[in-house]
Amino acid sequence: MKTIPGEEVYMDNNATTKVAPEVVEAMMPYLTDYYGNPSSMHIFGGQVGEAMKKARLQVADLLGAEPEEITFTSCGTESDSTAVLSALQSFPEKRHIITTRVEHPAIKTLCENLETLTGHKHRVTGLKVGPDGMLDMNDYAEALSDDTAIVSVMWANNETGVLFPVEEMARMAKERGILFHTDAVQAVGKIPINLKESAIDFLAISGHKLHAPKGVGVLYIRRGTPFVPFLAGGHQEKGRRGGTENVASIVGMGKACELAAAKMEEENTRVKALRDKLEEGLLSKIPRSILNGHKTERLPNTTNISFEFVEGESILLHMNEYNICASSGSACTSGSLEPSHVLRAMGVPFTAAHGSIRFSLSVYNTEEEVDFVLEKIPQIIDSLRQMSPFWTNEEVAAK
Amino acid sequence: MWEYTDVVQEHFLKPRNVGEVENPSGIGDVGSLACGDALKLTIRVDDNDTIVEAKFKTFGCASAIASSSALTEMIKGMKVSEAEKITNEDIADFLGGLPKEKMHCSVMGREALEAAIADYRGITLPMAEGQIVCECFGVTDLEIIRTVKESNLRTIEEITNFTKAGGGCGKCEEKLQNILDETLGAVKEISEAVKQPQRMTTLQKIKKIEEVLEREIKPGLRQDGGDIELIDVDGDTVLVSMRGACTSCAKSQTTVKEFVEKKLRELVLDTLTVEETQ
């Protein structure tokens, strides 16, 4: 079984995205002729520095930030670790971290490690979410304390697309003099963001989620925020991140941000309409299917649907037959034995979590693709249900 | 992505024998929705004790469906006495192997087969009797011990791959380690016991049986409020009496036959039979 590139019906854009052709084009010179080191004193290297400067501006423009607030990193995960660890080192007397129970492993595992590996020096509050995946703001207000060093809350959830009110949460933290970090890896490029008008101190981006290559990230650091580097080394990135820059990818990241700004409108109209069509079609055609996550407080490109009585990996492997790419929160796909921590935190019953499929679209998806998926998925679910010991006609009637 | 063999893919995409046998001679229902996989095996056995029809319904991942399909193909036309010898390894081999994290799917196949045969014979399986060790997936110590022996498991990770035990919250890790250590120790003892001449004086036998009851059997029973006492040893017949919760337990017949006898045969003498006095 192989999927030939070009034949894929790609609806897994929260996992990674196609590198935009314009991005590849912008990067090429820096993989070939312009190989100089931006730190060099000669003009040959210096020209490369110019390209990075442009990229920094392009990223800053998308975020409503200043170029000097942008630091390039190697990935979203590095940006997340850098922000949290920097805050803890800036306020060594504070031992408390606030986060949520539905964070990506980039934050979740970091916080778990901080709680246990460092000799129980840190205390972590993982905010609960409700059945719709939303936070209880009263819980948050109560969790903030004088001992809190940093709040780290994702802007958009990678599995459900649910959006958290991070701007309001950042303001509440600021009133208490607490630093606020947001993992905005899934939000940037999909929803408008203006950091100038927010109280957010740190924000993480990953290139490969917005049509730039894998292995490049950004950490936004608000001007004046205390900062301790994660990678100590040379004076690159004004001493905020050692290591010779991944120039080509940084140039690509800049171009991708420029494209994202230009396509923001399309993302929130055409792509959203495709997502809605897909979602409504699946929910209406397939009995015992349930939407996971808040219906409106959500990214425009993501839908996460549980198909009861069938298992996610089986669904995905049948989708392979039609070159349809998506993800599942089922246990079997993760290599662990338990379904997604996000769905469990929302209280989605195991019975539904095992059969959850996430479709995440991009500007490259077409209506024909949505129609194709709407034709195939109901057949797949039906054939698997015929095989399921839990599926009886009473189940259908019960709906 | 998992690396599945062509046979697994074939049996997943075009599963054989899907459905339920009408008026089955035996039904094996294992797993649950909550656990993420479940298998209902139905078989029809003719007057010659031959399995003439086998069908399955499975909820689970590709390897669970493929294992179920493979199992039905393997047992069709087999004598029940042959079929009961099928191990999870046989199922995995039939499929050209399974990723190690997916071995529990083949174990589920073996369990369903066992349950269906037991149902056909009208007996209760001892496996469900053990102590639950892994709360997340409802796995008992007896199941774990058995799989450790059958598949020669050496680490907790392997136990999780084969039985799922320990794959949830992970709180039972210490218990798993103990079971592993004890079982591996016991396996060693068996091989030593086998080397010993199989003749023992009655006094030696009694001493050895007492030892095994104390060490291997009583602790488990006591946790359930029960107990067992050795009454007499007559030749190779071991007379025991069940106490406490065990006396009123409807399944105590199976506990004695299947569990105590198995242990004593393994660890003392393989010709022993156990009988219960009232």
Ligand SMILES: Cc1ncc(COP(=O)(O)O)c(C=O)c1O
């Ligand atoms: C919400 C979120 N945070 C962080 C990351 C990690 O980004 P990266 O793969 O660049 O390390 C991802 C992507 O997998 C993500 O979805």
